[in-house]
Amino acid sequence: xxxxxxxxxxxxxxxxxxxxxxxxxxxxxxxxxxxxxxxxxxxxxxxxxxxxxxxxxxxxxxxxxxxxxxxxxxxxxxxxxxxxxxxxxxxxxxxxxxxxxxxxxxxxxxxxxxxxxxxxxxxxxxxxxxxxxxxxxxxxxxxxxxxxxxxxxxxxxxxxxxxxxxxxxxxxxxxxxxxxxxxxxxxxxxxxxxxxxxxxxxxxxxxxxxxxxxxxxxxxxxxxxxxxxxxxxxxxxxxxxxxxxxxxxxxxxxxxxxxxxxxxxxxxxxxxxxxxxxxxxxxxxxxxxxxxxxxxxxxxxxxxxxxxxxxxxxxxxxxxxxxxxxxxxxxxxxxxxx
Amino acid sequence: xxxxxxxxxxxxxxxxxxxxxxxxxxxxxxxxxxxxxxxxxxxxxxxxxxxxxxxxxxxxxxxxxxxxxxxxxxxxxxxxxxxxxxxxxxxxxxxxxxxxxxxxxxxxxxxxxxxxxxxxxxxxxxxxxxxxxxxxxxxxxxxxxxxxxxxxxxxxxxxxxxxxxxxxxxxxxxxxxxxxxxxxxxxxxxxxxxxxxxxxxxxxxxxxxxxxxxxxxxxxxxxxxxxxxxxxxxxxxxxxxxxxxxxxxxxxxxxxxxxxxxxxxxxxxxxxxxxxxxxxxxxxxxxxxxxxxxxxxxxxxxxxxxxxxxxxxxxxxxxxxxxxxxxxxxxxxxxxxx
DNA sequence: CTGAAAGCGCTTACAG
DNA sequence: CTGAAAGCGCTTACAG
Numbered sequence: 001x002x003x004x005x006x007x008x009x010x011x012x013x014x015x016x017x018x019x020x021x022x023x024x025x026x027x028x029x030x031x032x033x034x035x036x037x038x039x040x041x042x043x044x045x046x047x048x049x050x051x052x053x054x055x056x057x058x059x060x061x062x063x064x065x066x067x068x069x070x071x072x073x074x075x076x077x078x079x080x081x082x083x084x085x086x087x088x089x090x091x092x093x094x095x096x097x098x099x100x101x102x103x104x105x106x107x108x109x110x111x112x113x114x115x116x117x118x119x120x121x122x123x124x125x126x127x128x129x130x131x132x133x134x135x136x137x138x139x140x141x142x143x144x145x146x147x148x149x150x151x152x153x154x155x156x157x158x159x160x161x162x163x164x165x166x167x168x169x170x171x172x173x174x175x176x177x178x179x180x181x182x183x184x185x186x187x188x189x190x191x192x193x194x195x196x197x198x199x200x201x202x203x204x205x206x207x208x209x210x211x212x213x214x215x216x217x218x219x220x221x222x223x224x225x226x227x228x229x230x231x232x233x234x235x236x237x238x239x240x241x242x243x244x245x246x247x248x249x250x251x252x253x254x255x256x257x258x259x260x261x262x263x264x265x266x267x268x269x270x271x272x273x274x275x276x277x278x279x280x281x282x283x284x285x286x287x288x289x290x291x292x293x294x295x296x297x298x299x300x301x302x303x304x305x306x307x308x309x310x311x312x313x314x315x316x317x318x319x320x321x322x323x324x325x326x327x328x329x330x331x332x333x334x335x336x337x338x
Numbered sequence: 339x340x341x342x343x344x345x346x347x348x349x350x351x352x353x354x355x356x357x358x359x360x361x362x363x364x365x366x367x368x369x370x371x372x373x374x375x376x377x378x379x380x381x382x383x384x385x386x387x388x389x390x391x392x393x394x395x396x397x398x399x400x401x402x403x404x405x406x407x408x409x410x411x412x413x414x415x416x417x418x419x420x421x422x423x424x425x426x427x428x429x430x431x432x433x434x435x436x437x438x439x440x441x442x443x444x445x446x447x448x449x450x451x452x453x454x455x456x457x458x459x460x461x462x463x464x465x466x467x468x469x470x471x472x473x474x475x476x477x478x479x480x481x482x483x484x485x486x487x488x489x490x491x492x493x494x495x496x497x498x499x500x501x502x503x504x505x506x507x508x509x510x511x512x513x514x515x516x517x518x519x520x521x522x523x524x525x526x527x528x529x530x531x532x533x534x535x536x537x538x539x540x541x542x543x544x545x546x547x548x549x550x551x552x553x554x555x556x557x558x559x560x561x562x563x564x565x566x567x568x569x570x571x572x573x574x575x576x577x578x579x580x581x582x583x584x585x586x587x588x589x590x591x592x593x594x595x596x597x598x599x600x601x602x603x604x605x606x607x608x609x610x611x612x613x614x615x616x617x618x619x620x621x622x623x624x625x626x627x628x629x630x631x632x633x634x635x636x637x638x639x640x641x642x643x644x645x646x647x648x649x650x651x652x653x654x655x656x657x658x659x660x661x662x663x664x665x666x667x668x669x670x671x672x673x674x675x676x
Numbered sequence: 677c678t679g680a681a682a683g684c685g686c687t688t689a690c691a692g
Numbered sequence: 693c694t695g696a697a698a699g700c701g702c703t704t705a706c707a708g
Contacts, residue, residue, distance in 0.1 A: 045451035113383035388701035
């Protein structure tokens with residue numbers, strides 16, 4: 001049933017029905033109630049494509065994931081939160097996956113040109129990110145999950161990666177550790193740079209040298225954690241503590257530590273950053289894992305909120321948040337072995 | 339730039355331009371080439387909402403995830419595959435997350451009434467699933483990831499859950515195990531029932547009793563695996579082997595086994611079903627994990643393919659596939675202890 | 677092979 | 693507070 005039929009059926013004009021359903025103020029309350037009730041009863045819903053064409057709004061926001069690897073557990077938690085929030089306002093999420101950087105740029109061009117989305121969410125930004133320049137040129141509104149450097153301000157939500165790693169590192173030095181390793185994420189992303197900077201700064205502040213053999217980069221997978229930890233342990237002076245960038249890396253690191261015949265929390269302390277996955281809790285590991293934690297699902301919800309406000313015209317420089325990261329000490333960290 | 343402007347700019351009618359861009363046959367090849375080149379050069383793309391309104395097609399398929407828990411690592415892998423395939427045909431994916439069963443039904447009604455999607459993907463079906471009845475009533479085309487019982491045929495892609503667990507169980511009995519435990523998924527889903535049936539049938543075929551204390555159900559999380567395994571081990575006659583429904587459950591089970599002072603693959607054999615996650619490989623575990631495996635990403639791609647064929651009018655009874663599951667023996671299974 | 681025009685189902689400025 | 697009508701930007705039956 002379309003608007004014309006429905007309006008005829010209840011004896012009102014299309015105009016009034018449309019206004020009643022869209023919540024416009026100038027409709028008499030009784031009229032609105034009657035329209036809403038009838039729509040529910042007769043099952044009338046405005047055709048979304050017609051609505052979009054008429055208003056010029058797409059009613060959807062876009063998100064692009066690059067490569068198989070990047071659509072992992074973090075993505076799904078984030079998406080869960082985002083979707084929960086946008087659902088409430090009837091905004092759709094349009095998911096694209098691409099292989100390369102060029103494909104991602106092409107995807108953004110396509111989204112912009114065909115007016116498929118009202119805004120996009122950019123994630124895992126690099127320190128200087130060409131995508132930001134592109135989105136600006138395309139006049140496609142965007143919000144960044146993470147931070148980046150750019151001349152003009154833009155909307156973003158990030159967590160305090162610097163603070164997280166600073167706290168973690170400081171906790172370890174306080175426990176007497178002097179050889180600390182870091183399993184970081186990919187090299188170009190801002191978050192990895194921030195974590196690296198925090199790690200270096202804190203070691204320096206404690207008068208400890210940075211041993212390049214004790215830092216490694218890679219995807220947040222079990223395998224990378226395992227491989228890097230094995231390399232650390234094989235170095236001439238193995239670490240007595242390690243900070244892992246994610247729960248996945250931590251699982252791999254834990255195994256490497258055990259295989260080496262060492263005990264986590266006793267011979268080697270371990271801290272992981274935890275995005276809070278419902279299916280993998282640091283409390284369940286043995287020993288329970290000390291973590292810096294920040295729920296990525298909540299970040300998704302918040303970004304959904306922010307993108308809606310942006311579309312309502314709120315200025316981007318009021319849409320900038322940095323979330324503190326919680327630090328939870330559990331059994332995987334202990335005094336440095338004598 | 340819209341069609342009118344663009345057509346004027348290159349001196350052709352809107353009709354011809356539209357036909358050239360949509361790949362209709364009746365356009366002269368040179369004309370088409372000229373149109374396509376100009377579109378590329380001038381950056382013209384049809385407005386997607388107008389296109390959808392005019393054709394009556396939404397150009398999108400929907401997928402609904404129920405509850406936070408269900409949008410986990412399996413979902414993201416599946417979505418990655420699905421998106422990869424649909425992208426090629428310019429079909430969008432519309433993701434919704436809901437809390438309850440009623441919300442899910444409401445979401446389907448909304449998608450259907452507002453013509454937001456051309457079809458939906460239904461996943462994790464129960465043996466008799468009310469959602470199938472609903473989608474039929476709504477005349478919303480659908481394809482099921484999994485199987486279900488229904489009078490009329492419908493499109494689906496499932497893996498051979500029965501065969502997988504049969505093979506796994508048989509492998510264990512062949513190794514001399516007589517007390518085998520099963521960590522299964524939620525109770526109402528078809529896949530869990532199939533796995534349970536295979537487990538029972540194989541034990542029976544080997545003349546082994548089924549001990550209810552050695553089977554458990556729950557979400558595919560580390561925690562559930564851990565908790566169930568601890569319970570199994572605490573039973574009067576603990577198992578010498580266990581089959582876990584997912585990699586997450588297996589991680590928890592492994593830990594419970596180790597905490598009990600037992601060795602995986604020696605004291606207790608372990609087999610897991612693996613959906614093949616890029617960030618968590620059974621080869622990396624210690625010992626490497628024997629698995630029944632089936633890549634859920636590939637299933638996502640295939641379902642994308644099938645849904646496109648369905649929308650092109652292919653009959654649903656030719657869109658039914660059951661994939662065999664691969665069995666890979668690694669170090670986590672060994673002879674039953676004497 | 678190409679074009680003029682109706683129609684898809686909404687929204688909204690304008691008029692009352 | 694309500695309505696008649698133009699317009700959003702496409703597609704496509706019909707005519708040539």
